[in-house]
Amino acid sequence: MELPDKEICYRALRSRDARFDGLIFVGVTSTGIYCRPVCPARSAKFENCRFFGSAAAAQEEGFRPCLICRPETAPEMASWRGTSNTVSRALALISDGALDGDAASVETLAERLGLGERQLRRLFLQHLGASPVAVAQTRRVLFAKQLIHETRMPMTEIAMAAGFGSVRRFNEVFHKLFRRAPSALRRKAAGGTASAQAGVTLRLRYRPPYDWDAILHYLQVRAIPGVEHVEDEVYRRTVEVDGCSGSVEVRHEPKRQSLGVTIRFPNVQSLPAIVTRVRRLFDVGADIETIDEHLSRDPVLALLVAQRPGLRAPGGWDGFELAVRAILGQQISVTAARRLAGQLVALHGARVPENEQVRPELTHVFPTPKRLAAAKALGLGMPGARLSCLKALAEAVVAEPNLFRPFGTIEEAIGRLRSIRGVGEWTAQYIALRALRETDAFPATDIGLLRGAEKIDGTRPTSAGLLTRAESWRPWRAYAAQHLWAADGPLSVPLSVPVRSAHE
Numbered sequence: 001m002e003l004p005d006k007e008i009c010y011r012a013l014r015s016r017d018a019r020f021d022g023l024i025f026v027g028v029t030s031t032g033i034y035c036r037p038v039c040p041a042r043s044a045k046f047e048n049c050r051f052f053g054s055a056a057a058a059q060e061e062g063f064r065p066c067l068i069c070r071p072e073t074a075p076e077m078a079s080w081r082g083t084s085n086t087v088s089r090a091l092a093l094i095s096d097g098a099l100d101g102d103a104a105s106v107e108t109l110a111e112r113l114g115l116g117e118r119q120l121r122r123l124f125l126q127h128l129g130a131s132p133v134a135v136a137q138t139r140r141v142l143f144a145k146q147l148i149h150e151t152r153m154p155m156t157e158i159a160m161a162a163g164f165g166s167v168r169r170f171n172e173v174f175h176k177l178f179r180r181a182p183s184a185l186r187r188k189a190a191g192g193t194a195s196a197q198a199g200v201t202l203r204l205r206y207r208p209p210y211d212w213d214a215i216l217h218y219l220q221v222r223a224i225p226g227v228e229h230v231e232d233e234v235y236r237r238t239v240e241v242d243g244c245s246g247s248v249e250v251r252h253e254p255k256r257q258s259l260g261v262t263i264r265f266p267n268v269q270s271l272p273a274i275v276t277r278v279r280r281l282f283d284v285g286a287d288i289e290t291i292d293e294h295l296s297r298d299p300v301l302a303l304l305v306a307q308r309p310g311l312r313a314p315g316g317w318d319g320f321e322l323a324v325r326a327i328l329g330q331q332i333s334v335t336a337a338r339r340l341a342g343q344l345v346a347l348h349g350a351r352v353p354e355n356e357q358v359r360p361e362l363t364h365v366f367p368t369p370k371r372l373a374a375a376k377a378l379g380l381g382m383p384g385a386r387l388s389c390l391k392a393l394a395e396a397v398v399a400e401p402n403l404f405r406p407f408g409t410i411e412e413a414i415g416r417l418r419s420i421r422g423v424g425e426w427t428a429q430y431i432a433l434r435a436l437r438e439t440d441a442f443p444a445t446d447i448g449l450l451r452g453a454e455k456i457d458g459t460r461p462t463s464a465g466l467l468t469r470a471e472s473w474r475p476w477r478a479y480a481a482q483h484l485w486a487a488d489g490p491l492s493v494p495l496s497v498p499v500r501s502a503h504e
């Protein structure tokens with residue numbers, strides 16, 4: 001476990017330093033409770049503190065989550081564990097429910113990641129201080145606790161939503177951890193609606209800074225007509241998971257350093273998967289301070305970072321949807337690609353019944369791979385080669401539904417994508433960056449990136465030149481790419497250094 005030394009952790013705890021929130025957890029041996037470093041409760045004595053790098057590690061050592069600072073609301077770090085891509089991938093699969101249910105096993109999970117079970121356990125111990133099963137168990141407990149605190153959902157629904165499989169198991173686990181029934185943890189004042197169908201609202205905390213304007217603008221100019229809509233600083237979209245459909249609303253709550261998310265969905269068991277997607281789309285788990293600091297070691301990039309602290313790399317809502325957009329966008333403008341995506345949705349997406357529409361603009365769900373694979377003709381005005389590429393993509397996803405799941409190395413993922421007819425290096429890198437959330441993906445041939453690089457360096461580099469330049473940005477090249485795109489975009493701010501030549 002790579003934790004700062006105990007003295008530093010203790011100082012962070014004493015000063016309630018928010019920068020450590022989500023990175024360290026403190027278990028207090030005299031009470032058996034573990035807390036976030038920002039806990040408002042009185043700080044414990046130095047000799048009674050044990051520090052952990054994850055909630056799961058604290059919980060595996062027998063500590064119970066604090067009811068005051070609520071460790072489940074700590075910003076969830078994903079990418080700071082970038083020291084191990086395998087662990088990040090495994091965490092993504094676990095949050096998709098890979099270890100929920102009786103049939104699930106660590107062995108199968110390890111297999112999907114292309115390594116042995118013992119090796120996976122060892123990596124988890126090294127990076128998280130806990131076993132994969134303990135991590136999955138902690139996630140279930142913390143997610144259930146969040147639903148108990150922040151919604152009025154009935155306990156039976158919460159048991160299912162959090163992946164416990166049965167109410168009995170849910171009760172057992174809570175009795176063991178908190179010595180009381182789950183319902184006893186609910187405060188009378190808990191707000192919100194009483195079911196997932198009517199809408200549950202949760203808060204997802206991030207580590208500041210967070211450039212909300214940039215991400216909202218990014219989503220707004222790409223919003224697919226019928227599926228996505230941005231208005232009054234709120235992002236809304238339709239959602240389809242396992243044959244059911246619903247909607248999601250995301251707003252910024254800067255004072256709480258959180259995104260407020262409202263989910264309306266008929267099947268509660270899909271809630272964790274939907275929350276995971278929101279986190280991915282809005283890049284909630286980024287350890288942005290570390291990333292910004294690393295990129296700022298490049299003096300020119302440092303200027304961009306200073307202009308946009310907290311710039312996130314938006315993820316894709318869904319791998320297939322993202323890949324379709326990437327193909328539609330080959331060689332054309334963002335606006336033209338958006339129009340084509342809207343046509344595709346109107347022609348092949350399932351209609352949302354009028355009484356279920358949360359907004360009149362949100363009329364369809366994005367077409368499934370099955371539907372596009374089965375369509376005789378796509379009916380879009382675009383070059384034949386690209387149309388057959390779309391078909392090939394849909395067929396590939398029908399044949400291999402895990403195409404966009406994180407497994408194997410980034411090179412393997414790129415290779416799998418490139419084996420689809422018509423998917424070249426740029427498209428594969430772009431999909432890796434957005435859909436697979438590869439923090440180091442970098443589509444070096446992208447014209448916007450090259451233009452962004454020209455803005456900062458004065459001359460337009462070749463793709464090969466940009467790749468060489470980008471070496472020092474590893475392992476965060478995806479974020480560097482985001483900064484270059486922003487420098488090239490309409491929200492760009494003039495640089496305060498003399499630019500050698502100003503083209504355009």
Ligand SMILES: [Zn+2]
Pocket residue numbers: 034035036039040041066067068069070
């Ligand atoms: Zn606490």
